[in-house]
Amino acid sequence: MLTEFALTPSVFDDEANTDPQAWREQIRELGLNMFPRVSAWPVMVCNLFEGGWHAIAFQTVSRIKDATLRTMCEDLLRRAADAAVRRPACLDWPTDDIEWAHEALASHQIEPIERIVAADATRTAIAAEGQSVRSINEVLDGGFWHEVSAEATPAMRIVDQINTLHKICLHADFLCLVTKDIYGGDDDETDFAIALLRSALSRPAGFAEPDIEIHTEGPRDPSAHDYAARVSTLAANILLSLGSALQPGQQVRLVIWPKLLDRVLVTGLHTQDANGNIVRSPRWGVAMNHIARAGDARKAIPPTTWTLMKKDNLRQRFDLYCAPGVSGMVHSEIIRR
Amino acid sequence: MITSISIENFKGIRDRVDLTFKPITLLFGANSAGKSTVLQALHYAREVLHNHNLDADRTATGGDCIRLGGFRQFVHNHEVHRPLVLKIGFEFPHLLSFADYYEESENEWGEDSMFLELSPHSGAVELTIRWYAQLGQPFVTQYCLELDGVYAGMIECNPERKEIWIKELNDQHPLFMIPGKTDDDADDSAAWQLARTLPIALVGERDGLPETGEPLSFGTGALDGPRYRDEADRKRREAVFSKIFLAPLECLKWHLSRFRFVAAMRALPPFGWQNSEENEVNWADGAAAWRHLIICDEAFLDKINEWLAGREKLDTGYRVRCRKVALIDQASPLWLGLTSGRAFDEVEDLGHQLKDLPTATSIVLLDERRGGLEVAPYDVGIGVSQLVPILVSCLDRVAGTDLARTVAIDTPELHLHPRQVAALGDLFIDAGLGENKHGVILETHSEHLILRLQRRIREHAKGLAANSLAITANDVAVYHVAQQDGQTTVNRIDLDQNGDFIQPWPDDFFEIDFYERFGHAD
Numbered sequence: 001m002l003t004e005f006a007l008t009p010s011v012f013d014d015e016a017n018t019d020p021q022a023w024r025e026q027i028r029e030l031g032l033n034m035f036p037r038v039s040a041w042p043v044m045v046c047n048l049f050e051g052g053w054h055a056i057a058f059q060t061v062s063r064i065k066d067a068t069l070r071t072m073c074e075d076l077l078r079r080a081a082d083a084a085v086r087r088p089a090c091l092d093w094p095t096d097d098i099e100w101a102h103e104a105l106a107s108h109q110i111e112p113i114e115r116i117v118a119a120d121a122t123r124t125a126i127a128a129e130g131q132s133v134r135s136i137n138e139v140l141d142g143g144f145w146h147e148v149s150a151e152a153t154p155a156m157r158i159v160d161q162i163n164t165l166h167k168i169c170l171h172a173d174f175l176c177l178v179t180k181d182i183y184g185g186d187d188d189e190t191d192f193a194i195a196l197l198r199s200a201l202s203r204p205a206g207f208a209e210p211d212i213e214i215h216t217e218g219p220r221d222p223s224a225h226d227y228a229a230r231v232s233t234l235a236a237n238i239l240l241s242l243g244s245a246l247q248p249g250q251q252v253r254l255v256i257w258p259k260l261l262d263r264v265l266v267t268g269l270h271t272q273d274a275n276g277n278i279v280r281s282p283r284w285g286v287a288m289n290h291i292a293r294a295g296d297a298r299k300a301i302p303p304t305t306w307t308l309m310k311k312d313n314l315r316q317r318f319d320l321y322c323a324p325g326v327s328g329m330v331h332s333e334i335i336r337r
Numbered sequence: 338m339i340t341s342i343s344i345e346n347f348k349g350i351r352d353r354v355d356l357t358f359k360p361i362t363l364l365f366g367a368n369s370a371g372k373s374t375v376l377q378a379l380h381y382a383r384e385v386l387h388n389h390n391l392d393a394d395r396t397a398t399g400g401d402c403i404r405l406g407g408f409r410q411f412v413h414n415h416e417v418h419r420p421l422v423l424k425i426g427f428e429f430p431h432l433l434s435f436a437d438y439y440e441e442s443e444n445e446w447g448e449d450s451m452f453l454e455l456s457p458h459s460g461a462v463e464l465t466i467r468w469y470a471q472l473g474q475p476f477v478t479q480y481c482l483e484l485d486g487v488y489a490g491m492i493e494c495n496p497e498r499k500e501i502w503i504k505e506l507n508d509q510h511p512l513f514m515i516p517g518k519t520d521d522d523a524d525d526s527a528a529w530q531l532a533r534t535l536p537i538a539l540v541g542e543r544d545g546l547p548e549t550g551e552p553l554s555f556g557t558g559a560l561d562g563p564r565y566r567d568e569a570d571r572k573r574r575e576a577v578f579s580k581i582f583l584a585p586l587e588c589l590k591w592h593l594s595r596f597r598f599v600a601a602m603r604a605l606p607p608f609g610w611q612n613s614e615e616n617e618v619n620w621a622d623g624a625a626a627w628r629h630l631i632i633c634d635e636a637f638l639d640k641i642n643e644w645l646a647g648r649e650k651l652d653t654g655y656r657v658r659c660r661k662v663a664l665i666d667q668a669s670p671l672w673l674g675l676t677s678g679r680a681f682d683e684v685e686d687l688g689h690q691l692k693d694l695p696t697a698t699s700i701v702l703l704d705e706r707r708g709g710l711e712v713a714p715y716d717v718g719i720g721v722s723q724l725v726p727i728l729v730s731c732l733d734r735v736a737g738t739d740l741a742r743t744v745a746i747d748t749p750e751l752h753l754h755p756r757q758v759a760a761l762g763d764l765f766i767d768a769g770l771g772e773n774k775h776g777v778i779l780e781t782h783s784e785h786l787i788l789r790l791q792r793r794i795r796e797h798a799k800g801l802a803a804n805s806l807a808i809t810a811n812d813v814a815v816y817h818v819a820q821q822d823g824q825t826t827v828n829r830i831d832l833d834q835n836g837d838f839i840q841p842w843p844d845d846f847f848e849i850d851f852y853e854r855f856g857h858a859d
Contacts, residue, residue: 028855031851031855032855032856035848035851037845037848037852072854072855075850075851075854078851079848271833271834271835271837271839272833272834272835273810273831273833273834274794274809274810274811274832274833274834275811275834276834279831279833279839281833281838281839281840282840282841310844311842311843311844312843315828315840315841315843318840
């Protein structure tokens with residue numbers, strides 16, 4: 001669903017790419033497939049070495065002599081900035097492209113990077129170290145883009161579905177799971193929520209811990225006299241279940257709405273507003289047709305379809321559930337271990 | 338400054354939209370999405386407040402560039418049963434203190450004297466306007482007032498029954514609390530005493546929007562009489578309610594009187610144009626800007642030229658200059674004397690006669706790349722001439738921040754080279770955050786403009802920006818206006834401290850050039 005790319009600076013180096021015509025086609029292919037117009041962008045771009053990669057890549061681009069190629073590479077990098085995820089530094093500061101490839105490989109050892117791309121010379125130089133680094137020449141092959149898609153069809157098994165979300169669990173600064181079927185029982189989507197919590201809260205060293213919210217629907221009939229009591233009971237049940245997934249010091253926010261129609265995961269990164277306050281910036285959203293329950297693994301249920309949300313849809317869902325000052329929920333509580 | 342606007346049931350807008358204005362506010366969106374509606378609501382508000390023109394077609398600030406078409410045309414979907422709601426927030430300027438209005442009462446004010454001291458920092462006036470088919474015209478049926486962000490009171494009107502009432506006063510408003518008194522004392526406060534006399538009928542008003550200038554006048558009918566101790570008591574209360582309800586209207590009217598709009602279609606001065614008299618001029622089509630250059634002082638002209646020709650600014654290669662000419666009647670002896678060459682010998686007091694000739698002034702441009710060659714505005718690229726109304730509107734000198742105005746510009750990037758569009762970003766920073774402190778509202782499609790603002794925010798955050806270009810994300814409001822399900826929606830897109838967008842833009846907005854550049858020929 002989301003494929004992580006690492007592009008070493010040589011991808012943007014005109015001395016490393018000596019056939020301008022071929023290079024232009026390769027850059028074009030990267031741009032069109034990584035940032036398609038018709039769907040959400042199915043990629044994350046590694047900002048290697050604590051974000052140091054992006055500045056180096058821009059410097060490399062600024063040295064391109066061909067104006068058209070320079071503009072294309074600048075465009076590509078600007079899009080890459082909007083899809084960038086920061087990776088912690090693994091080795092010493094890279095001083096050449098081979099060292100950038102080594103940095104990417106070291107990061108890949110900690111958490112897989114599906115596509116590490118370098119200029120052909122770099123690829124050849126480190127060929128003995130394995131096949132994980134791909135040459136930019138390969139981007140013109142159809143096979144290179146296999147499974148780079150904004151759509152996924154995970155099986156109706158919790159483990160498969162959590163794997164589908166693994167990239168988001170690894171990189172998002174905040175995750176809001178919205179589904180009406182979390183009651184704290186063992187025949188609903190609570191197990192999926194627990195698995196999501198465990199995945200997102202067990203990141204390798206160097207990856208910051210995220211804020212997580214679980215949004216679910218409250219009991220029926222909000223006008224009933226015992227509604228508040230039933231909401232409290234529901235919250236207590238969920239608290240008991242989700243609490244078991246938390247390590248000491250970890251927390252998750254539970255939000256209960258009177259009515260929910262969506263089954264989505266809305267996620268993103270933190271940034272700072274003009275006053276230095278941490279604010280949420282929506283980045284990835286997943287519309288999930290079905291969410292697996294514990295018992296589904298034993299049934300012959302066909303795979304479901306999940307889709308990365310386009311920006312309009314993501315913004316709408318973010319404003320509805322995760323933006324500051326949202327109102328209308330009937331219960332909100334921080335769950336801690 | 339006008340600080341916010343909320344709009345409901347106006348043109349494409351059905352459900353309420355709220356916009357907060359910052360020193361620089363940008364409205365983006367596709368054609369016909371409804372960007373202009375926001376500015377048209379300001380034109381309409383000015384017509385309503387200044388001329389009580391609820392059925393407005395042509396507006397004073399829109400000139401010939403904007404036609405609203407009347408209430409039945411601009412109410413959403415032409416559904417006249419819908420109430421049109423406009424709420425405008427504003428700051429009380431220091432020069433026009435709240436205390437300046439309606440205090441000439443000769444009565445003893447007693448505890449009510451606290452109302453003389455009211456000094457709110459901000460206000461918001463919300464007007465509900467409805468069409469009355471029986472009466473064949475729209476009326477303001479409700480006027481709600483907020484002071485310092487808290488509801489303060491309401492006037493209501495039923496046009497069919499010809500009833501206008503001060504309906505509510507929020508006696509719990511913090512401004513109406515006497516300092517030192519506790520909440521327990523609230524039920525005998527001056528505001529409470531006033532509030533318990535409500536509703537009070539008003540006379541002499543057309544509808545729920547009272548006329549400013551004269552104090553409110555209470556009815557003297559049987560229903561109203563017993564509410565006052567005596568005539569002096571009634572007069573005093575009239576003065577108090579006038580201060581509360583009319584002073585904010587005066588202030589908003591003042592702000593709207595200073596609202597300046599520059600339309601997208603900016604005309605050039607006509608061929609041979611010379612300004613020799615006080616013409617009826619219009620800012621919307623740009624004509625007033627050219628005239629302003631004639632009557633302005635040298636310092637202002639220098640500032641215009643600094644922006645027009647400065648290397649780090651718009652760098653158009655042109656400067657403007659006032660060219661004054663003397664007008665001589667060709668039938669006059671002076672003309673005949675001059676053309677025959679006899680004047681120097683025969684005309685007495687030639688110097689004085691020449692000085693006394695009527696004059697006319699025109700604006701010319703000096704082409705710096707051709708040694709200062711004098712050319713007319715229509716001799717240069719259209720983009721240069723389009724800049725003049727923008728420059729004049731933004732740089733118009735005002736003394737201190739109190740005289741700042743709201744300047745709205747439709748498509749400032751029109752006919753300009755991208756480099757100059759980006760430089761316009763710096764101009765708007767100067768206008769909004771420099772000495773003028775104008776509120777600049779821009780209706781635009783330009784990515785170059787927002788990129789320059791983002792760059793300046795980023796540079797300022799890193800301590801790299803010049804003082805004159807210091808800007809933070811708090812100084813900019815960006816809105817995306819769109820059509821959704823048959824109505825106009827407005828979404829705010831915030832900037833973070835480095836000038837990057839916090840929320841995503843709608844799909845492929847600002848990415849057209851990317852896809853054009855990367856698209857295959859096939």
